[in-house]
Amino acid sequence: DAGVIQSPRHEVTEMGQEVTLRCKPISGHNSLFWYRQTMMRGLELLIYFNNNVPIDDSGMPEDRFSAKMPNASFSTLKIQPSEPRDSAVYFCASSSGQGNTIYFGEGSWLTVV
């Protein structure tokens, strides 16, 4: 199995630019999670989907952040406009259902200058 695949692995962008992070969950998994990791706040859940439907987006920091899951094999996390404080590692994870093990991708390392 290829695991959870994220792209890009690294991105450096200027403040104000739009950033789109992409995720392909493990085939057959129907739960997908987006996490953000920073030194100050650790790992924070941003949003999760079950069967492509957003269930809890209370962790999304503000309206500049949006996430979509148009089908079972693809999700995006978009930041528009980006700010330096958005610099972090963004992880996507998936599982085969509620209560089952959650597997993480390698992360997208975002730097906003």
Place this chain on the structure above:
Amino acid sequence: GEDVEQSLFLSVREGDSSVINCTYTDSSSTYLYWYKQEPGAGLQLLTYIFSNMDMKQDQRLTVLLNKKDKHLSLRIADTQTGDSAIYFCAETNSNSGYALNFGKGTSLLVTP
């Protein structure tokens, strides 16, 4: 949300045992996990324990759960330099849709 607390740093000598501790506050926690993160990498699932168990052993790893005290520990026997990483404790429960609630992580440094 509910809290998951870990000590931030642990240093051990190669060959010794490491014990990483974690406490949590949510009494409805269903599963408790240990993840490992090496520099520049994602989170690797090490092991997990269901809340109705008190111990789980997997090769060099032993997980102990004291549900009454809401205390979880990870023991690594014969610690190697390759075990140096950040170890995250996490809990899930039905109230949060089984999303993982993480501690801040414990940095384990193994010295020769």
